[in-house]
Amino acid sequence: MLSIVAAVCLLTAQAPGPGLTARDSAFHALNRLAYGARPGEADSVARVGVMRWIEQQLDADHISDSRLAQREHEFKILHYDRGDLAERFGTAQRERQRRQREMKAGDTTNLDAVGPMREFRDLGGELQQLAIVRAAVSERQLREVMVDFWTNHFNVFVGKGADRFLLPSYIEETIRPRALGRFEDLLIATARSPAMLFYLDNAQSVAPGSAPPRPMMAPFRRRRFGMNELPEDRRRRPTGINENYARELMELHTLGVDGGYTQQDVINVARIFTGWSIQPPERGAGFAYHDWAHDQGDKVVLGQKFESDGEDEGVRLLKFLASQHATMHHVSAKLCARFVADEPPDDCVDAAVAAWQKTHGDIRAVLRAIFTSPDFWAPQVVRAKVKTPFEFVVSAVRAAGIEPDSTPRLARLVGRLGEPLYQQPAPTGYPETEAHWVNSGALLARMNAALMLAKQCSSVPTVPDHSQLVEAIDQKLLGGTMSAHTKSVILEQLADINDPEQARTLAVGLALGGPDFQRQ
């Protein structure tokens, strides 16, 4: 029934805007809902009909993705659960300390680069590369885009203590299954995730004056939890509330910085979440609620009273925040900045908010509203957004027909371009705007990356005629949108090159590193 309604909506919705051919529309949709077009993909999407393709992408579960499933087998990290990783990390940590104790003066061995620490670090590289492979290979492109969006919206820094072993399950179990679900579910899942509880310090937020019953002291006494920095904080049992999560929950995850909350609201939210914590690693490092640490008083947030109700209080608060207009507006505007334009147009945001209200935060309905908004198809937004480093690398890999391997090579490249995955320390996540990503050093780095990737390009044939070559590159890499200026500069550069292979690599490098390919 719902799908019929959706289909009817789509038929009546303003589909691709004026001035866009079916193929241009398809290319635009592939740039925004996917990590760019693979060679020929703009044509195939145009044949299906771009709005039908969008609807298929929104219904990701019904897209077969066997090739990705096959590729995922290569990644060891997916074979370990949170408990395994916690244990491996503990072992690595103890081994590191043992080596450090035995170290002689003047020994400059980097202890993180040898033995089990090295193995653990390699798993981190795998986790990053897995994101690249999924983004490049998956047929469920929109879902991968949304996984990236939410991972960034609910950012957790992998380098902070226990998050080194908590992050993989955060991605797999918290974010991925809910990327196209309901916002409220995602919000609750992140709030309960050990990774977030540790990252924003809620795990150690306790009601002032509270003390654990004696056996419960153990998790705070253990010296082996997480990194060196952890025992420090743990050895001294936490003695009061920590506001970090409460503040970022409202400022970043839900209401937005101008969302109308006060410092007193922040304190009361922190009180509501007292007791939301983490099990010790040897018991799996999962979510734990400690009633002894919970502030038993009543709290008021944004004028709404939350009666003392243990763990459920927090869930009620999250549902309340998820349904606030400020939250709908803040998150919708962020989605529009990601999919439409750095400065999201008001109409588009309003359409997203209306869909949110109507469906109580069904992410797919909100996205559908954005994709059917005239703003999404407006000529001034088409090819106007600059790709982030991650988008740049993955779209180049897809366009050039490069099969990403399971080594962290491409992940490191993304890092060199300024967006090391999961390594943004600030809870804001990485910014979306052109001003952040475009600067002289970053552009030179992109040109170098393009020259390197060009050597592996398999999608462009070697043809002796330079005009034909440039035409092929335009079709395969840029969906026929290469500017006349780019064409003429590349042709000029090819003028004195006779070796067709050399010409191909040079031309592909210039096309991938040039201005047209930086845009989406």
Next chain:
Amino acid sequence: MTISRRVFVKAGGLALVSLGLDPLFLGRAAYALGRPFGAPGPILVCLFQRGAVDGLNMIVPHGEPEYYQERPRIAIPATDVVDLDGHFGLHPSLAPLKALWDNKSLAAIHAIGSPDATRSHFDAQDYMETGTPGVKSTADGWANRYCQHDREHANTPFRAVAFGPQLPRALAGSAPSLAIDDLQAFGLRVPQEAARDRLTRAFEELYDGAGTGLLASSSREGFEAVQMLKRADPTQYRPDNGVEYPPGRLGKTLLQIAQLIKADVGLEIAFADCGGWDTHVNQGSSEGQLAARLRELGLALAAFDKDLGDRMRNVVVLTMSEFGRTIHENGNSGTDHGHATAMLALGGPVNGGRVLGRWPGLSAEQRFEGRDVAVTTDFRDLFGEILARHLGATDLGAVFPGYEPSPGRFLGAIRG
């Protein structure tokens, strides 16, 4: 706002190009707008000791009996300390810096740190780089905000440079800043020079046709920087005065910073990391792990000073670390995460030969939370003084939001 300004500056540059002036001249001209040609401006070099350096064994309070009582295995024996003022002294590994103390261009700042009590490396580094202790969501760093707000200095591509693979938080933000991993490899990485020049020209042309947006202006800046560096020719660099930098990453980094300073490309803030200070286990005393790290630091700083010679009159080098370490040594002959630490400031403008800041003492009632050196100087008071009195910052309130900078709290680290 920053964008339109940059576009404006570059649009001016574009006009010059169309008059047939080459990009190299353009870079020079842009730089000369800021100050008289040939008169290099003030430079700040920040060295972040990541991992929390043990301030008590770096600048040793050898006059405090508690220091020796608390550290039976790792204290620096008074006979080994390089005495500075009868109360404090340098770790023996820092002996190469004694001459700078004696000529009054080296100062130590003790009991400095953050008002935030966190003992997490991650949080404390973050706070020291954003310049907003206790506020996690600050998006940009203090050094970048300085560049955003103080525009006297012309924006050359090399105004703010981090040496390393990634931009540190302190330099992150909307003002342009560069991360350079290796000065010699800056630009297009193509082995043969002819091929490199050709590709450089090709990309320059491609982006020149990209209109007037940020893509075009930024690429122009980038190629300008490449040209400026090419002229400075980093591959041929030889340190002056027969200086040899110590082997290792820190020496290499400081050498490259010296190189960039001598190239006169408009460097104003350089930022570099040096790690290995998280000495929980087997820290050592006059010899050992910490001694080895400090030896490298001392040798590298001394080499940098000697290499730059007379140019040090415009340079301040500031070391910083996220917090200090426990007064009491732990069961593993190491130290755990503490609170206040020590920093070093050196260079011509530094009011050296003194240990600055109020020393809180080490006895039980003088400590922070009963165990750590108390913070008596907020790091922003020192950073702010250097920004204002050395670089000429005019709007410290914008650099350190939520903080009331007051010259009354300046330590007097910079000569008046």
